[in-house]
Amino acid sequence: xxxxxxxxxxxxxxxxxxxxxxxxxxxxxxxxxxxxxxxxxxxxxxxxxxxxxxxxxxxxxxxxxxxxxxxxxxxxxxxxxxxxxxxxxxxxxxxxxxxxxxxxxxxxxxxxxxxxxxxxxxxxxxxxxxxxxxxxxxxxxxxxxxxxxxxxxxxxxxxxxxxxxxxxxxxxxxxxxxxxxxxxxxxxxxxxxxxx
Amino acid sequence: xxxxxxxxxxxxxxxxxxxxxxxxxxxxxxxxxxxxxxxxxxxxxxxxxxxxxxxxxxxxxxxxxxxxxxxxxxxxxxxxxxxxxxxxxxxxxxxxxxxxxxxxxxxxxxxxxxxxxxxxxxxxxxxxxxxxxxxxxxxxxxxxxxxxxxxxxxxxxxxxxxxxxxxxxxxxxxxxxxxxxxxxxxxxxxxxxxxx
DNA sequence: AAATCATTCATACGTCCGTCCGATTAGGGA
DNA sequence: TCCCTAATCGGACGGACGTATGAATGATTT
Numbered sequence: 001x002x003x004x005x006x007x008x009x010x011x012x013x014x015x016x017x018x019x020x021x022x023x024x025x026x027x028x029x030x031x032x033x034x035x036x037x038x039x040x041x042x043x044x045x046x047x048x049x050x051x052x053x054x055x056x057x058x059x060x061x062x063x064x065x066x067x068x069x070x071x072x073x074x075x076x077x078x079x080x081x082x083x084x085x086x087x088x089x090x091x092x093x094x095x096x097x098x099x100x101x102x103x104x105x106x107x108x109x110x111x112x113x114x115x116x117x118x119x120x121x122x123x124x125x126x127x128x129x130x131x132x133x134x135x136x137x138x139x140x141x142x143x144x145x146x147x148x149x150x151x152x153x154x155x156x157x158x159x160x161x162x163x164x165x166x167x168x169x170x171x172x173x174x175x176x177x178x179x180x181x182x183x184x185x186x187x188x189x190x191x192x193x194x195x196x
Numbered sequence: 197x198x199x200x201x202x203x204x205x206x207x208x209x210x211x212x213x214x215x216x217x218x219x220x221x222x223x224x225x226x227x228x229x230x231x232x233x234x235x236x237x238x239x240x241x242x243x244x245x246x247x248x249x250x251x252x253x254x255x256x257x258x259x260x261x262x263x264x265x266x267x268x269x270x271x272x273x274x275x276x277x278x279x280x281x282x283x284x285x286x287x288x289x290x291x292x293x294x295x296x297x298x299x300x301x302x303x304x305x306x307x308x309x310x311x312x313x314x315x316x317x318x319x320x321x322x323x324x325x326x327x328x329x330x331x332x333x334x335x336x337x338x339x340x341x342x343x344x345x346x347x348x349x350x351x352x353x354x355x356x357x358x359x360x361x362x363x364x365x366x367x368x369x370x371x372x373x374x375x376x377x378x379x380x381x382x383x384x385x386x387x388x389x390x391x392x
Numbered sequence: 393a394a395a396t397c398a399t400t401c402a403t404a405c406g407t408c409c410g411t412c413c414g415a416t417t418a419g420g421g422a
Numbered sequence: 423t424c425c426c427t428a429a430t431c432g433g434a435c436g437g438a439c440g441t442a443t444g445a446a447t448g449a450t451t452t
Binding site for chain 2: 022023024026027101102106107109110111113114115120124127149152153155156157158159160161163164166167168173176177180
């Protein structure tokens with residue numbers, strides 16, 4: 001009967017995912033996870049043999065959620081500029097968490113990038129999902145030739161804004177810069193690409 | 197005779213600083229430090245009682261070097277635009293290290309920002325040194341009212357570019373975006389601030 | 393009702409960590 | 423020369439970590 005099992009496994013993954021974000025992967029212990037998941041110490045080994053396996057599951061979990069989110073946006077918004085605006089709305093919607101813990105993708109990749117190459121490659125795919133989706137939007141907006149360039153630039157801006165607001169715990173900066181990004185997108189949509 | 201001592205202490209700080217950058221603070225052990233510094237295991241305790249103290253010393257070490265660097269730039273370059281360009285030249289000069297390990301300041305702050313608040317506050321000062329220096333340059337360039345805004349924006353762009361090139365190990369992106377930043381600075385210097 | 397197997401636990405192993413100590417060496421002032 | 427102290431070592435402490443085991447539990451199937 002894998003019914004109950006699935007739910008327990010899911011509880012572990014979600015608790016671990018949250019802890020990895022809040023405390024960092026290396027700073028999160030097995031004990032932290034089992035405590036947060038409300039699972040007895042030894043039971044976790046039934047589902048995951050190593051800590052790395054938990055991280056893999058957490059990354060997969062994030063991957064699925066992002067895919068769903070992007071699909072949802074494709075359905076909810078008709079124009080590419082609306083979708084791009086929805087993307088940067090993440091900054092204001094998640095302002096609190098970003099200030100406290102930084103960008104979930106960015107901080108995880110940064111941490112794994114220091115000597116945990118195999119795992120970082122998996123986390124890198126989270127970025128690539130956004131990049132390819134953003135590229136589609138820019139292409140549809142009329143920037144087919146520079147779609148990837150613009151996508152990466154937008155991602156970089158988001159990362160920079162997240163990092164700085166995290167470092168300084170400065171919500172004002174985050175919101176101001178998000179507005180600045182918003183105006184940049186509007187200029188792009190109007191075809192005025194002098195500043196792109 | 198504190199002569200020899202000073203040099204040993206310095207060796208420890210420099211080795212630790214390098215390891216903290218390459219491996220991260222939490223992933224660096226005492227053993228790593230003593231091995232890299234070529235100091236016997238127990239001797240390190242003579243200089244630093246705790247690991248946190250080593251980090252404090254490393255941050256202080258970085259602080260002094262940055263201060264020297266900024267002073268040097270003030271002496272070497274006469275115009276603010278030259279100085280601003282020198283700042284972003286960091287990106288191309290350190291391209292290799294950034295690709296491998298990310299921005300030294302950014303990654304350290306990001307790591308410490310997750311549950312090590314006291315230490316993060318110290319690392320935050322590294323950012324503030326650059327910000328205040330950059331503010332001075334933008335003010336001198338004629339943007340007195342928006343100097344801090346522009347300084348923070350430039351820092352954020354640097355952080356974003358570093359993060360993205362680190363995540364993807366993409367030197368091309370780093371150099372392209374640095375050039376893009378360069379053109380942005382030139383536009384600012386020419387008084388065309390439509391895109392600022 | 394018995395057999396089976398997924399799942400739940402408490403507990404323990406070995407390792408490495410940060411920390412600390414005690415003994416030893418070395419070098420300059422008296 | 424002797425002495426005092428700065429500095430150097432090797433080694434060991436307790437604890438936490440990731441990992442592992444095996445017995446107990448409970449539901450489902452036959």
